Amino acid sequence: MPDTDPSGGTNQTPHLAVSPDGTPAPGRLYTLPARCGIALRLRAGQQLRILNPSGHQVCDFWAFAAEDLSEHLSMAHLHTSLGSVFPRPGDALVSGLRRPLMTLTEDSSPGVHDTVVASCDPARYRDLGCAGYHDNCADNLRMALAAIGLQAPRVPAPFNIWMNVPIGADGSVHFAPPVSAPGDHVTLRAETPVIAVMSACPQDMTPVNGAGVAPDMLQFQVPV
Ligand SMILES: [Zn+2]
Incomplete structure (x- = not known):
């Protein structure tokens, strides 16, 4: 089962x-260290705010x-339900059963995110x-x-928040620095009980985490 081996992790x-x-304390501001991941258990109706202090961290x-x-x-x-590769505030994020699991409720950034490329992995x-x-x-x-x-039953295709992967008119894709700014945040509301997982991409x-800079930390909060 090569898809379920966490033993290589050194962080x-x-x-x-x-x-x-995984139940978070409402109102508490948590830090997700650079290069690390974390899983949260959210009740229906709870919101998760993810903050990007550096502005360049995916x-x-x-x-x-x-x-x-x-x-x-x-x-x-999601591409089918939105008719787009860019979720916007108010858009439902659906499962493979086309059921809304979460809704994107706030986005202070220009809204450039990636929904096309796979997560980074050892290969x-x-x-x-x-x-x-x-x-x-x-x-x-x-x-x-x-x-x-x-x-993890598998590693699903991720919603790469703030990742800038422009798609050319010819179908080409490129890995570019984020266009988000320091302090940007997105907020997602759970529409059903969910396990939400974040990875501060290493x-x-x-240059997906910025050109000439090291991967940085993220912060998150479940508002009261
Ligand atoms: Zn990554």
Whole structure:
């Protein structure tokens, strides 16, 4: 089962859970360290605000139905429901069953996010020429879920918040620095009980987390 092996992780993700089952303290501002991931358990109606203090840090994001992790956000189904690759405030984020799991309620950034490319993973870094282990979003997802006692059934296509992957008229895709600004935030509301997972993407071999800067931390909060 090569898709469920978190053992390569060398960062703090296994120790970052906000509580044993991932239930966050409403109102508390949490920090997600650079290169790490974390999983949260949200009730229907709760909101999750993700903050980008540096402005150049991408957040790979997933949401799973809490009662059945085999149902999760599907970017391919999202494209159909939105008629777009860019979710906007007010847009529902749907699962592979076309059920809204979350709604994007706020976005202070210009709204340039990626819903097309896969998370970084060990094979991606090998392809980029990295010889040793490199922190990666796929392992962050696996480790973040394991930290609250859950197992990732797979690594779904992520909602890459603030990632700038322009799609050319000829269908080409490019990896470009984010256009978000320091202090930008997005807010998502759970429409059903969900397990939400964030990864502060550790990609430092392409400019998706900013050109000439190191991957940075993110913050998050479940407003009271
Ligand atoms: Zn990544």
